[in-house]
Amino acid sequence: MKRNNTVYLLIIALVIALSIASLSATAESGSITALANTTSDENGNYTFSNLPAGDYVISVAYYTPAMGGKWFTGRTYTSVGDGTAESDVAVWLTFGSEEDANNIRNASIDSSSLTGTSTISGQTLAHKMGGEVVAMTNATVIISSYLKGDLDCDGRLTSTDALIALGMSTGSREPEMAGDMNGDCAVTSLDSLMILHAE
Ligand SMILES: [Ca+2]
Numbered sequence: 134m135k136r137n138n139t140v141y142l143l144i145i146a147l148v149i150a151l152s153i154a155s156l157s158a159t160a161e162s163g164s165i166t167a168l169a170n171t172t173s174d175e176n177g178n179y180t181f182s183n184l185p186a187g188d189y190v191i192s193v194a195y196y197t198p199a200m201g202g203k204w205f206t207g208r209t210y211t212s213v214g215d216g217t218a219e220s221d222v223a224v225w226l227t228f229g230s231e232e233d234a235n236n237i238r239n240a241s242i243d244s245s246s247l248t249g250t251s252t253i254s255g256q257t258l259a260h261k262m263g264g265e266v267v268a269m270t271n272a273t274v275i276i277s278s279y280l281k282g283d284l285d286c287d288g289r290l291t292s293t294d295a296l297i298a299l300g301m302s303t304g305s306r307e308p309e310m311a312g313d314m315n316g317d318c319a320v321t322s323l324d325s326l327m328i329l330h331a332e
């Protein structure tokens with residue numbers, strides 16, 4: 134009887150610990166720290182300069198009062214070498230949530246690491262109904278650095294990230310290019326293995 138009680142208490146403690154962990158994960162997901170922000174021009178062009186070599190994610194938010202007011206969001210992963218320029222990095226926008234758009238628009242900026250000489254530039258684009266490509270002008274564009282393979286965004290590569298990548302490779306999760314370790318533009322079980330080995 135006593136042993137049963139102990140097991141019961143342990144299970145309750147585990148459930149509470151897991152709930153707290155998931156709560157704090159939700160609370161953190163809203164805040165984004167970016168290296169820089171800008172607004173795309175009248176042709177949808179954006180440029181970020183003074184970047185050090187590294188892996189970057191570019192996030193875009195756009196609002197249109199048309200159709201009763203709609204938010205668009207988009208994200209592109211890219212890398213740049215030391216002192217080089219990556220041009221034509223397109224960010225494709227689709228209908229997004231107001232919450233995601235506001236997280237991008239309200240991102241806090243820490244530009245202290247912008248001491249490099251690399252440049253990333255491109256266009257913010259969307260497909261009109263019917264497939265025609267349009268440039269999204271005056272969209273909010275932010276750039277953040279990220280650790281390749283860190284799919285739970287905790288700053289480390291662990292077996293959790295490998296499991297998430299495995300889920301992406303089997304189609305049970307939406308693939309994110311942050312999980313593409315070998316740069317072949319797909320998340321496969323090989324990427325999952327590479328994350329596990331990098332641990
Ligand atoms: Ca991680």
Ligand SMILES: [Ca+2]
Nearest residue numbers: 313315317319
């Ligand atoms: Ca890959």
